Amino acid sequence: MRSLVLALLAWVVAAPSAAGVVFNAEEKRAILAHGPWPAPWRPDASNRASGTAEGIDYGRRLFFDPRLSASGKLACASCHVPALGWSDRQRVGVGKVPLDRNTPSVLNVRHERWLGRDGASDSLWSHALKPLTDEREMGSSVDELAAFLRSDADLRCRHVRAFGALPADNLLLAVEIAKALAAFQESLITPRTAFDRFRDALARGDGAGMARYPEPAKRGLRIFVGRGNCAVCHFGPTFSNGEFADIGVPFFLAPGQVDSGRHGGIASVQKDRFNRMGPFSDARDPADAVAIRHLVQEHRHWGEFKVPGLREASRTGPYMHAGSHATLLDVVRHYSELDVERLHADGERILRPLFLSPRASLDLVAFLETLSAPQPLHPVKPRPGACS
């Protein structure tokens, strides 16, 4: 009798109902951890323009201005294209020359602790300086950026509004330009999605709300939080734990050349004079630099790359650090047919080949697609009129 009751209980808890997939308590807990959305956020203490209307408006103008590049033809928005998920749909980015890595979207970037595929920056503003002055990307220099800004009366005025003064020092001025760019990018938050509506309906026990979420997406979600182990790294409201992982994607650039990923990223950020421990940070509390102060480089970081957030993922392909996977289905196949020999794990493997059926693969893609809003996020137009 006892086993009959247990069997019945198990059926009630886990079996699909007439309405389809019903999640058990453990699955529910895992799903609820992916919200609510938008997630809470505090302005970046290392950037005094962060979260200010003046900083965001000024940064928006700079983001779309090609005069920031040496050629006068390349704006930040040339690679972070709003209509393309604020990325570029290229396998690897193309600045003045083709680059080594895929261009990451800047959507939801305000939630990231480390910037860049290798996390070589610990703030959005210090990261924004890099493409501006990298010879292979926008190719400008600190002095050229400062000269451009000083020559434009409207931008000068907006700079003073955002930062209180126009610094005489060119390097400080360039850093503040990057801080304005960061303030704007922090405002790029993806809209709520079909997943968010389902997640919130689940939280309040709203059966009708839950029923509106497509069954294939529910089946894919079950794989995501269950046997797929995806949520181990793609955790929380952004679907990323903000750290780095080796998922068996080759990191060879060319014969004899490798992309060391996080291993090199740690070395870079630790010696970066623009990191949060340096003199360019506006933060006064040492707690603001807790991540960089305690960062440690180990051999296992070799070939690790940042775990990307998955919101708007259907618009931000190709995928992986070097754009090696063209579609979300390709990504799912990667995990389904994972080559464990490429992984560096010493102990129990978190990643194993999932051996998904064609239908299960499509279900996982169906779920991932519900993390995108029906329409892409377009920038708010700058306030009209000149600054005076």
Add this chain to the structure above:
Amino acid sequence: MSRQALSALLLCAYLPAPAALACTARIEGGQRIESTHYELAYRTHPAPVVVGQHFALDVIVCARAPHDRVTELRVDARMPEHRHGMNYRPSVTDRGGGVYRVEGLMFHMPGRWQYVFEVRDARGTERLTQDHWQR
């Protein structure tokens, strides 16, 4: 000595001294671990710990015998099954009186983590561990 008397003596030796218990009680609502010569209590900030977010520990280390002196405390955490630790090396600040502040910890994935406390004294190092299931 009878077997019962020996058992009673061993039990007494294993149980924490009342002074050590009173000592670790200074951290309210914390977790407690015992070893041969020490009892340790700790509490996380924030509580509960969130995956992918840094947290700190308040730790108190109490000697069972009055003559034992801690010379250093080291703190780490590992995922035993996966054989990896954290991506960060925690810093320990000695605040005196057996009280320590540990900063820079982060559990970057859910699963079974294990806190590792190394208490150093004139004898050597005593290791105290405790499992934590991170959700």
